[in-house]
Amino acid sequence: MSGASGHYEKRLSDLDGLYLDDAAHKALLSEKGDVVVYEVGDFRPSAVAGDMIFGLTRMVPGLVGEEFFLTRGHIHANADRPEVYYGQKGHGLMQLESPEGETRIVEIAPQTVCYVPPFWIHRSVNTGSEELVMMFAYPADSGQDYGIIERSGGMRHRVMRNGQNGWRLVDNAAYKPRARAVVDALMRAAA
Numbered sequence: 001m002s003g004a005s006g007h008y009e010k011r012l013s014d015l016d017g018l019y020l021d022d023a024a025h026k027a028l029l030s031e032k033g034d035v036v037v038y039e040v041g042d043f044r045p046s047a048v049a050g051d052m053i054f055g056l057t058r059m060v061p062g063l064v065g066e067e068f069f070l071t072r073g074h075i076h077a078n079a080d081r082p083e084v085y086y087g088q089k090g091h092g093l094m095q096l097e098s099p100e101g102e103t104r105i106v107e108i109a110p111q112t113v114c115y116v117p118p119f120w121i122h123r124s125v126n127t128g129s130e131e132l133v134m135m136f137a138y139p140a141d142s143g144q145d146y147g148i149i150e151r152s153g154g155m156r157h158r159v160m161r162n163g164q165n166g167w168r169l170v171d172n173a174a175y176k177p178r179a180r181a182v183v184d185a186l187m188r189a190a191a
């Protein structure tokens with residue numbers, strides 16, 4: 001993305017601990033090396049409330065064991081800020097989780113719009129066999145809180161391969177639901 005004002009990439013080693021199968025993660029790392037799993041380029045005109053950050057995210061296809069490549073995922077630090085994704089290339093999904101622990105999945109293909117409502121934790125997953133490329137846009141004062149997922153032992157579900165071309169959700173056994181007080185504090189902070 002030429003002219004982007006920000007860029008970062010995440011490599012396989014950066015995603016250590018996110019996958020169910022630690023041994024498969026280590027094996028993949030030694031087999032393929034520390035490859036880039038996803039990269040994000042964005043335009044940040046300003047950080048002023050009312051302005052907008054937008055850009056492109058690109059994730060390669062792949063599996064760690066039976067689990068599809070994924071992004072780290074986050075909730076917005078100002079949790080009531082929404083986001084929009086627009087599929088450009090490939091096939092994947094947006095995994096959405098409410099603070100209370102409800103999961104929703106939005107499948108993304110070229111020319112699919114995905115709306116991430118305020119307060120929903122979100123992570124993208126490449127369930128296809130080619131790059132997953134999406135455009136995104138969110139309010140400039142959103143911020144990202146990655147810790148919310150770590151504090152609950154991951155997201156409630158994992159996205160695993162199902163047969164040749166499919167996917168399925170399985171429960172994440174390490175998941176710890178957020179206490180009511182934690183959920184209430186999130187909502188209050190945004191009020």
Ligand SMILES: [Fe+2]
Pocket residue numbers: 074075076083122138
């Ligand atoms: Fe976001």
